[in-house]
Every structure is written in C-alpha cells, then in structure tokens.
Amino acid sequence: MNTLPQAPSLTASGRTVFCAGDQVSLTANSALKPYWSTGDSTQTITVGQSGSYSARVRDANGCDSPLATALLVDVKPLPSVPVVNQVGTYTLEATAALPGDTYRWNLNADTLSVRGPIIKASRSGLYSVQSFISYSPSLTCGSAVSTGLNFTVDERNQGLSIYPNPVLRKQFGLKH
Numbered sequence: 601m602n603t604l605p606q607a608p609s610l611t612a613s614g615r616t617v618f619c620a621g622d623q624v625s626l627t628a629n630s631a632l633k634p635y636w637s638t639g640d641s642t643q644t645i646t647v648g649q650s651g652s653y654s655a656r657v658r659d660a661n662g663c664d665s666p667l668a669t670a671l672l673v674d675v676k677p678l679p680s681v682p683v684v685n686q687v688g689t690y691t692l693e694a695t696a697a698l699p700g701d702t703y704r705w706n707l708n709a710d711t712l713s714v715r716g717p718i719i720k721a722s723r724s725g726l727y728s729v730q731s732f733i734s735y736s737p738s739l740t741c742g743s744a745v746s747t748g749l750n751f752t753v754d755e756r757n758q759g760l761s762i763y764p765n766p767v768l769r770k771q772f773g774l775k776h
Contacts, residue, residue, distance in 0.1 A: 605665040608634055608657050613644075617674040619741035623648040626671055632657035637670075650675045678741045679731040682717075684749040692719050692727055692749060700731025700743065724752045 608630035616624055627644045628634035634655040635641050647653060654670040680696035682703070687693045694703055694717045705712040708725045721727060726748040734740045 602659075602661045602663050604663050605632055605657050605659040606630075607665045607668040608632075608655055610653070610655060610668045610671050612671055612673075615739075616671060617676065617735075617739060619739070620675050620678050621648070622675075624673060626653055626673075628655040628657070628668065630657045630665075632659055632665075635664075637667075647673055648675065649673070676733070676735050676739065676741050679733045679743045681743045682729050682731050682746045684727055684729055684746050686749065686751065687718075689754075690721050692721050692751065693717060694729040694731065694746065696731055696743070698733075701734050702732045704730045704732070704742075706730075706745070721751045722753070726750050 608628040611627050611629060613625040613627070618624065623646050625644050625646045626636075628636070633641060634643060634657050636645055636655045637653055638645060638647075645653070650673055652670040652672055654667045656665045656667050658664050677698065679700040680698040682694035682696045682700075685693050685695065694705075699717065702715045703717055705714045705719050706728045707723060712719070717731075719727070719729075727750075728746050728748040730743055730745045732740050732742045
C-alpha cells in the first residue's frame with residue numbers, strides 16, 4: 601500500500617478579484633505533475649472567469665493526492681458603455697444598461713470635473729463619457745469610452761433656456 605502524495609499548495613500571481621477582461625495566473629506548487637479542476641495539466645494556468653480552481657498531483661505509482669484548497673476567483677462585470685443623449689437645451693445625459701457609480705466626461709480631449717450621469721453643456725464640441733463601478737475601495741472597473749455627441753451651443757438664446765416650454769397658463773394663474 602502506497603501513501604498518497606501531499607496536495608499541492610496553490611498560489612495566485614496577482615489579485616483574485618478583478619475586473620472583466622483581466623486575468624490571473626494560478627500555480628500548483630509541487631514537484632509532481634498537477635491536474636487542475638479545469639482539465640489542464642500544467643504547473644500554471646491563466647484564468648479570466650469567476651470560479652473555484654483547485655488541483656491535485658499524481659505520483660509515479662499513479663496515486664492521486666487530495667484536492668488542494670481551492671482558490672476562488674471573482675471577476676466583476678464592467679459597466680456598460682454609456683450612450684450620450686441630449687435631453688434638454690444644454691443638458692446631456694449618459695445612459696447604460698449597467699450604469700456606473702461615477703462618470704468621467706470629456707469635451708474634445710479635455711477631461712471635465714463632472715462625475716454624474718448628467719452634464720450641463722456650456723461649450724460646443726464633442727462630448728463623450730466613461731462610466732465606473734466601485735466594488736471596493738481598491739477595485740473600480742470602467743467601461744469603454746462612449747461614442748461622442750457633437751454639441752453646438754446656440755448663440756441666439758444667450759444661454760437662456762426655459763423649461764418646460766411652453767408653460768401652462770394655469771401654473772401661473774394667468775387667464776386665456
């Protein structure tokens with residue numbers, strides 16, 4: 601009767617909680633050949649999907665070790681790429697299927713200070729936006745930058761916009 605080989609120790613080369621699109625390498629530390637729960641039989645595997653990853657090793661007698669303590673990988677989804685729409689005379693809004701917590705607005709090549717989904721546009725140019733979701737203080741995932749919206753300031757109204765327009769006379773106690 602042969603004794604079972606010792607389970608390998610598993611290590612990750614980086615964070616095991618990360619944004620979609622990233623990857624982490626997992627290594628089975630043992631002198632024996634590892635067999636991963638993924639079906640791989642290499643010392644190191646690279647993963648980019650959430651899951652529980654474990655491995656065992658096999659000795660020269662064909663005896664398998666117990667499974668190593670699994671490494672949990674948690675891949676967080678990215679916010680959707682926002683779509684920029686003009687929703688008022690000077691108001692632009694970013695909307696997405698999976699909205700972000702914060703936004704980074706750009707006007708041409710400049711980054712603006714607004715961090716919300718709505719912006720008051722005061723200058724003509726190409727407006728685009730990127731959304732971000734903060735999963736923890738150390739993990740924030742960002743979308744790709746939206747397609748730009750070309751906004752032109754109408755100089756005829758000198759920055760004045762009344763909303764709603766037309767106004768209902770009843771709101772102000774006016775008679776027809």
